[in-house]
Amino acid sequence: MLIGASSWVQSADEENLEYSSYGAQQCLWCHSGAEQAHLMDLFEGPHAVRADERSPFGEGQLQCEACHGPGGDHVGPIVAGRERPPMPAYGPNAFWTVDQQNDMCTTCHLDQGHSFWDGSEHQRFEVGCADCHNSHEQRDPMSLATSQNAVCMDCHISQRSQAQHAYAHPVRHGEMACADCHAPHGSPNEAMLTDLNVNQNCYTCHADKRGPHLWEHAPVAEDCTNCHQPHGSNHPGMLTRRAPLLCQSCHGRESHVGIGITADGLPDNNPSNLLLMDSCMNCHTQVHGSNHPSGRALAR
Ligand code: HEC
Ligand code: HEC
Ligand code: HEC
Ligand code: HEC
Numbered sequence: 001m002l003i004g005a006s007s008w009v010q011s012a013d014e015e016n017l018e019y020s021s022y023g024a025q026q027c028l029w030c031h032s033g034a035e036q037a038h039l040m041d042l043f044e045g046p047h048a049v050r051a052d053e054r055s056p057f058g059e060g061q062l063q064c065e066a067c068h069g070p071g072g073d074h075v076g077p078i079v080a081g082r083e084r085p086p087m088p089a090y091g092p093n094a095f096w097t098v099d100q101q102n103d104m105c106t107t108c109h110l111d112q113g114h115s116f117w118d119g120s121e122h123q124r125f126e127v128g129c130a131d132c133h134n135s136h137e138q139r140d141p142m143s144l145a146t147s148q149n150a151v152c153m154d155c156h157i158s159q160r161s162q163a164q165h166a167y168a169h170p171v172r173h174g175e176m177a178c179a180d181c182h183a184p185h186g187s188p189n190e191a192m193l194t195d196l197n198v199n200q201n202c203y204t205c206h207a208d209k210r211g212p213h214l215w216e217h218a219p220v221a222e223d224c225t226n227c228h229q230p231h232g233s234n235h236p237g238m239l240t241r242r243a244p245l246l247c248q249s250c251h252g253r254e255s256h257v258g259i260g261i262t263a264d265g266l267p268d269n270n271p272s273n274l275l276l277m278d279s280c281m282n283c284h285t286q287v288h289g290s291n292h293p294s295g296r297a298l299a300r
């Protein structure tokens with residue numbers, strides 16, 4: 001059923017927005033041209049399932065306007081010399097705040113909207129649901145690691161450059177996603193991590209590093225980022241700095257031999273041969289902790 005132009009309704013009061021009378025059909029009349037063909041991918045996704053009454057296209061729902069807000073003014077015939085009133089939620093002239101836009105999504109997506117979203121860094125800095133999600137694509141960009149990482153890195157440029165470093169988690173090639181470690185809708189944990197703290201997060205994949213060890217190395221149990229940069233670095237093993245400097249940032253001369261560094265903390269021009277190859281790790285092979293009865297010095 002197509003609706004004739006004569007039946008368009010225009011809301012008289014612009015302050016008091018009204019929904020269009022005929023919904024999507026009316027929208028598509030003007031928005032189904034070739035240059036807007038990409039919009040039709042909506043109908044391949046979960047938002048246009050007529051049989052699902054929770055969907056914007058389910059029985060009794062507001063269709064396009066469930067997300068875009070009331071378009072009663074926008075669909076109407078326009079007075080000569082005046083511009084077409086914009087849709088309230090999306091588009092360059094849209095006039096709703098990000099919070100108002102997000103409200104459209106969270107009326108249906110209560111979980112994403114309420115548990116940790118309010119007060120999260122993304123909510124506080126006015127990142128919109130639609131900055132990450134795109135309802136007009138066949139596959140939401142967040143549902144694939146490659147497209148997800150690309151969207152996140154559009155805003156997070158320092159993480160993008162770290163992911164390009166020589167030693168990094170395989171994020172660059174989409175074998176891992178930012179959301180493997182982060183909860184984009186917010187979490188009660190630092191840096192919106194999915195787990196209670198950094199170490200719990202790392203243990204989910206690197207279980208072998210979880211203690212307790214007979215001989216623990218204090219900084220490991222405390223925080224993996226004491227030595228590792230989770231987004232990538234130019235030092236082997238994603239270390240924050242190269243050994244021996246890494247080790248010497250905490251261990252001074254008093255640890256048996258003042259190797260590689262002078263009493264003033266400057267590089268030693270005549271370093272001990274203890275620093276050949278992997279330096280400290282030549283002997284202290286068990287930097288993450290040892291379970292050997294005589295592994296006190298993390299050497300076995
Ligand atoms: C599930 C929510 C949702 C539904 C349903 C929806 N849209 Fe959208 N639409 C969006 C979002 C989100 C954007 C993107 C805003 C942005 O670019 O940040 C958008 C963008 C648009 C744009 C402008 C951007 C472009 O690419 O041209 C038009 C026009 C549009 N939608 C029309 C429609 C029409 C017509 C319908 C109904 C057939 C519809 N939308 C249904 C969420 C929705
Ligand atoms: C009579 C034709 C007509 C109808 C009906 C119509 N639109 Fe539009 N719409 C336009 C035109 C023309 C523009 C672009 C003009 C402008 O930029 O203000 C536009 C712009 C938009 C935009 C902003 C697009 C952008 O690229 O920024 C959105 C979103 C939108 N319409 C959604 C809808 C929705 C949803 C409906 C149904 C409720 C609808 N339109 C019905 C003609 C129409
Ligand atoms: C009228 C209710 C309604 C509105 C409004 C709505 N959604 Fe949905 N959305 C749904 C339903 C229903 C599903 C399918 C859920 C399922 O199958 O469990 C869905 C699925 C999704 C998914 C999963 C996508 C996928 O491919 O599986 C995302 C992401 C999403 N919506 C984001 C949004 C965003 C962003 C907005 C606002 C622009 C929005 N939704 C507005 C009802 C809605
Ligand atoms: C910073 C980017 C980002 C923002 C902002 C964002 N999301 Fe998501 N969303 C994601 C990612 C990533 C996933 C996939 C999560 C996963 O793989 O576990 C997702 C998944 C979803 C899903 C699918 C079901 C689920 O929870 O896995 C829905 C629905 C959804 N988001 C709705 C929303 C709504 C509503 C908002 C706004 C309040 C929003 N999102 C804001 C990134 C984002």
Ligand code: HEC
Nearest residue numbers: 121122125127131132151152155178179182184190191192
């Ligand atoms: C539209 C821009 C934008 C997009 C897209 C975006 N973010 Fe953010 N993100 C921000 C802003 C703004 C902040 C808060 C300020 C800051 O920390 O830079 C933030 C903060 C964060 C934080 C720090 C939280 C904290 O408590 O310190 C994490 C982690 C994060 N984002 C992860 C992600 C992930 C993962 C994605 C993709 C799923 C993503 N972001 C997509 C803009 C964005």
Ligand code: HEC
Nearest residue numbers: 149152153156159169171176177178180181191198225230
């Ligand atoms: C292997 C797990 C992991 C992955 C994958 C990961 N992160 Fe992180 N991210 C962390 C940890 C752990 C922290 C907190 C420690 C820190 O600040 O280095 C963090 C912190 C952040 C912060 C806050 C930084 C700050 O200085 O406050 C942002 C923003 C962020 N990550 C964005 C991203 C983005 C974007 C991606 C995807 C490109 C991503 N992360 C992938 C583990 C990860």
Ligand code: HEC
Nearest residue numbers: 167168169180181198201202204205224228230236237238
């Ligand atoms: C979602 C799973 C996952 C999580 C969570 C995770 N990693 Fe990884 N990690 C990997 C994978 C996959 C590799 C690559 C293994 C390979 O290339 O063989 C890797 C490799 C590494 C490497 C070796 C890099 C190299 O160049 O040899 C280090 C170091 C590392 N991770 C540290 C961490 C730290 C620290 C954390 C917590 C902030 C963490 N990982 C969290 C999956 C994970």
Ligand code: HEC
Nearest residue numbers: 199202203206209219220223224226227228237281287288
């Ligand atoms: C005191 C510094 C330090 C801390 C803290 C630390 N690491 Fe490491 N890690 C290293 C060094 C040094 C290497 C390189 C070892 C080598 O070259 O033999 C390494 C290598 C790795 C590797 C790759 C090689 C392997 O052994 O699998 C992974 C994975 C790893 N660390 C995970 C972790 C996790 C997870 C944590 C937190 C529980 C952590 N590290 C805490 C120093 C540290």
Ligand code: HEC
Nearest residue numbers: 217218219226243246247249250280281284287296297298
């Ligand atoms: C962030 C600081 C920090 C870094 C970096 C660090 N350590 Fe440690 N290390 C400690 C602390 C704290 C202890 C516990 C000292 C104590 O119990 O007296 C320790 C203990 C040790 C011990 C055992 C000493 C003993 O008596 O049990 C060895 C061996 C050791 N570290 C070697 C290394 C090596 C090798 C590196 C470089 C890969 C390194 N450490 C990097 C802080 C650090």
Ligand code: HEC
Nearest residue numbers: 244247248251255256259274275279280282283284297299
């Ligand atoms: C040639 C092997 C070797 C190399 C290389 C080496 N160590 Fe050791 N280190 C040892 C042995 C063996 C002990 C145990 C001494 C003992 O039990 O009294 C030890 C003990 C330590 C201790 C514990 C000292 C204490 O008070 O009990 C620390 C800390 C330490 N080393 C740090 C380092 C650092 C940092 C480097 C690199 C700059 C390094 N080691 C390089 C063999 C080595």
